[in-house]
Amino acid sequence: MDYSGYSPDLVFNLDIQSAFSFKCQVCSACCYNKAIPVGPYEALRLSRRLGMTTTDFYRRCTEQGTAILRNKPDGSCFFLSAGGCGAHPDRPLVCRLFPLGKIVDSGGNEKFSIMPLHPDCVGLLGEDETVESYFMSQGSEPYFHYDGVYAALHKRILEALSRRRERGTGRMAGERQLHAHGTRGDFPWQDVDATVEAFCRRLGLPKPDGLEELVALHFEALAEWLAAARA
Ligand code: SF4
Numbered sequence: 014m015d016y017s018g019y020s021p022d023l024v025f026n027l028d029i030q031s032a033f034s035f036k037c038q039v040c041s042a043c044c045y046n047k048a049i050p051v052g053p054y055e056a057l058r059l060s061r062r063l064g065m066t067t068t069d070f071y072r073r074c075t076e077q078g079t080a081i082l083r084n085k086p087d088g089s090c091f092f093l094s095a096g097g098c099g100a101h102p103d104r105p106l107v108c109r110l111f112p113l114g115k116i117v118d119s120g121g122n123e124k125f126s127i128m129p130l131h132p133d134c135v136g137l138l139g140e141d142e143t144v145e146s147y148f149m150s151q152g153s154e155p156y157f158h159y160d161g162v163y164a165a166l167h168k169r170i171l172e173a174l175s176r177r178r179e180r181g182t183g184r185m186a187g188e189r190q191l192h193a194h195g196t197r198g199d200f201p202w203q204d205v206d207a208t209v210e211a212f213c214r215r216l217g218l219p220k221p222d223g224l225e226e227l228v229a230l231h232f233e234a235l236a237e238w239l240a241a242a243r244a
């Protein structure tokens with residue numbers, strides 16, 4: 014996930030052990046007019062909730078040509094229903110972190126800030142727990158893990174492409190899509206099902222059903238692309 018782009022007015026003065034608690038009252042006021050990014054693992058979780066492939070998920074549930082959740086005409090999130098979030102067990106990471114925002118400073122330290130709340134928010138801010146326990150209560154752990162791994166891979170691929178350009182090497186298939194942040198295309202960066210399907214077909218492997226196995230093969234496909242980019 015790209016954590017940049019926060020308002021310069023925000024003060025990131027919390028760390029993982031800082032006192033913090035928040036009790037959301039599930040009024041849904043904050044689920045309107047948002048640009049919620051969905052990385053590959055998030056898209057995979059959400060697509061399975063809807064019983065579809067990640068390819069169809071991107072086509073039907075994200076803003077056209079992006080990896081940003083689609084909003085309905087009234088501005089509500091694609092997943093917002095009368096009873097609240099219709100994807101709650103599989104909601105994206107930013108929805109789990111809220112109302113905290115996160116940056117990683119130049120020293121590699123994670124810092125957190127309390128984001129501006131919706132004017133109608135009736136959630137209860139406090140200091141009864143810690144930032145860490147709040148994240149655990151939101152089931153954020155696998156999301157942080159996969160977000161970190163994908164972000165590191167993405168960075169390495171961009172660096173490899175940059176070196177290719179410096180050497181004057183030609184463009185690789187999918188390179189344009191990779192550089193357009195948040196977009197998808199025929200590059201395996203986003204679409205887990207399409208990428209793993211092609212990868213397995215080429216290697217004569219059965220395509221697995223399990224999410225962890227799919228993500229593991231997605232990483233393999235990305236690593237292969239990275240090796241080709243370095244060649
Ligand atoms: S995914 Fe759920 S929690 Fe997140 S903005 Fe949409 S409805 Fe709200």
Ligand code: SF4
Nearest residue numbers: 037038040041043134
């Ligand atoms: S506006 Fe506040 S209380 Fe309402 S759903 Fe969002 S975080 Fe929860």
